[in-house]
Each structure stands twice: as structure tokens, then as C-alpha cells.
């Protein structure tokens with residue numbers, strides 16, 4: 001059997017149709033969208049077209065979409081761009097976020113409170129046992145100094161889905177800006193920035209079968225954020241630097257394809273996830289299910305295996321040709337237990353025994369059966385040698 005990829009939350013395989021159109025915009029229609037000659041205008045037209053496609057996914061206006069280099073830049077820009085602008089004219093800013101945000105949000109908040117200790121304070125909300133941030137807790141955390149709330153839509157390690165519509169409603173009612181990191185949910189779960197009262201939203205192309213190195217920040221009309229890159233006035237002067245044309249065109253194509261297939265995809269992905277869990281839980285004792293099978297995002301299954309080190313299991317599965325992860329891609333390689341798993345109340349030892357299986361639209365039932373059996377055998381072997 002060929003290698004089996006169960007790490008779709010880290011990144012996805014580029015769709016062949018996406019790769020095809022990207023090649024066209026690298027090799028033939030390679031103009032700089034800022035140029036006024038034919039090549040440039042052709043490029044600009046393609047970029048505007050891609051902007052329309054991604055805007056449609058979240059019911060945004062085209063003028064509210066700014067292309068970036070990916071989810072990390074979008075998260076950094078949303079929070080820094082707003083808060084650092086705000087404190088120029090005001091002497092206090094309070095941010096509400098959570099303990100289980102992606103590092104792109106979490107570390108940005110940590111940086112801001114360190115850089116401006118007199119001006120910026122941050123509240124990191126604790127999730128419940130399933131990884132949800134309660135809208136009620138968000139409301140309770142708001143103070144007269146709160147200027148922005150940043151709560152992710154789908155958690156990348158365990159798949160918990162937050163009630164962003166309710167959080168958005170609370171923020172709008174209190175005149176506080178609401179940013180959501182929708183990197184794991186964009187094109188997978190319906191989002192409507194208008195009805196959900198979202199002011200800022202981050203998404204990334206490589207999680208949706210598009211290329212790496214391109215993403216977007218939605219900035220609601222009239223929300224004032226400062227650029228973090230200065231230069232040649234691209235993206236209406238908000239995000240400067242020559243646009244990644246092939247990447248943007250590919251992102252647009254990937255969004256268009258995903259919007260046509262997501263309903264079918266999510267159903268199939270859910271049944272593959274359920275099968276994988278069924279296979280593992282039937283034959284492996286002493287496991288902790290860290291994902292919410294009933295209400296969480298269908299593509300993520302996170303399990304802790306008692307007495308087994310997550311990294312050892314990952315390597316054992318890799319030898320069998322099954323690619324998984326021990327947490328978010330960004331925390332892989334670090335020996336620290338996952339902040340997300342500790343956040344939902346796991347003990348360190350259980351957090352370090354966890355594996356994230358993330359399923360995508362290219363996986364098959366045959367692959368899931370193979371992977372399930374590989375897990376059963378690997379856990380049995382590792383436990384028989386374990387001293388934990």
C-alpha cells in the first residue's frame with residue numbers, strides 16, 4: 001500500500017486543477033498586477049477574480065479581502081494592526097483570547113503584553129473539557145478597556161468548534177472588535193461574516209488543497225487597522241509587496257472547488273473518522289478521546305494512548321507508511337506537551353501520549369482500515385516494551 005496521509009490539518013495536497021491554473025499564471029500569464037500594460041492587467045483581472053471567489057465563501061465584499069502570505073501573517077496583522085494602532089491614541093487596551101489559540105494568535109498576544117507592559121493586558125480564557133470557549137466567559141471577561149476579542153473557529157489540534165456567531169453577537173453588542181482564526185474551518189463549515197458579526201477573519205490556502213504561502217485577512221469595511229508591511233501600495237496600501245499571483249489564483253480555484261464539494265466531502269470525511277475511531281477503540285484499551293465525535297469538526301480525531309509516548313507512536317506509524325501528527329504542525333518537534341491538551345485538562349503524561357489523525361477529502365476507507373490496524377499493532381508493540 002502507498003503511504004497514507006492522515007495529517008490534513010497540517011497541510012493538504014494541492015488539487016491538480018489548482019496546480020494546473022497556477023502553472024498557467026507562472027509560465028504564461030506571469031505579469032505583475034501593478035503593471036498597467038497587458039500582462040499586468042491580465043494578472044490583475046485574475047487576482048480580482050480570485051478575490052471574488054474567496055470573498056463569496058464568507059459573504060464578504062471584495063474590498064474587504066486582503067491577500068497575505070498565510071494564516072500566520074493574517075493572525076499577526078489582525079491583532080497587531082488593530083491594537084498597535086489603537087494604543088497610539090489611547091493609553092489602555094485589553095485583549096480577550098484563549099489558552100488554546102494557534103501560536104500565531106497566542107504568541108502575538110504574548111508579544112504585545114511584553115512589548116507594552118503599561119498599555120496592553122491580555123486575558124487568556126480557559127476552555128471547557130471539550131475545548132470550547134464559552135460565549136458567557138467571553139462576556140464576563142470584557143472590561144471597559146477591552147478593544148478586541150480573538151477566538152478561533154475550529155481548534156487545529158482537537159477539532160472543537162466554537163460558537164463564533166454568539167461570540168460575535170456579544171462583541172458587537174459591546175462595541176468590541178471580533179477576530180476569528182478560521183484557518184481550519186474556511187470552506188469546511190459555513191461562515192457568514194455579516195450575520196456572525198465578524199470584524200476580522202484569517203484563512204489560509206494550504207489547508208484547503210491550495211498552495212502554501214498564501215492566505216487572506218478579511219477586514220470589515222470601516223475597521224481601521226495599520227499595515228505591518230510597508231512598501232509599494234499593493235492591496236490598497238494595506239498589505240504591501242508584490243502579490244503572489246500564482247498562489248492567489250490557486251487559492252481562488254481551491255476555494256471554488258471546495259465550495260462545490262464541501263457538503264459531500266464533510267459527510268465522507270466524518271464517516272472515515274468514525275470508522276477509524278471505531279477500529280481503534282474496539283481493540284485498544286486505555287485510550288482518551290480528546291476530540292468531540294458528536295459535535296467537533298469531522299476531520300480531526302485526537303486520541304491519547306495510555307503508556308505510549310506520542311512521538312514513538314508517530315515514528316512507528318511512519319515506518320508503516322502512515323503519516324500522523326502529535327499536535328499542531330507548529331508544535332511538532334518540540335518536547336513540551338501541547339498547550340491545547342493541557343488547556344482541556346489533560347495531565348502532562350496524557351498530553352504527551354496523544355496523536356492527531358486528520359482526515360481529508362483524498363482519503364479512502366481502505367486507507368483508514370490499514371491505518372487503524374497499524375495503530376492497533378504499533379500500540380500493542382510499544383506497550384509491551386514500555387516502562388511508562
Ligand SMILES: Cc1ncc(COP(=O)(O)O)c(C=O)c1O
Pocket residue numbers: 009010069070071072073075102104152154155156181183184204205206213215328329330
Ligand atoms: C488554526 C490555525 N491558525 C493559523 C495557522 C497558521 O497558518 P499558516 O500555516 O498558513 O501560516 C494554522 C496552521 O496550522 C492553524 O491551524
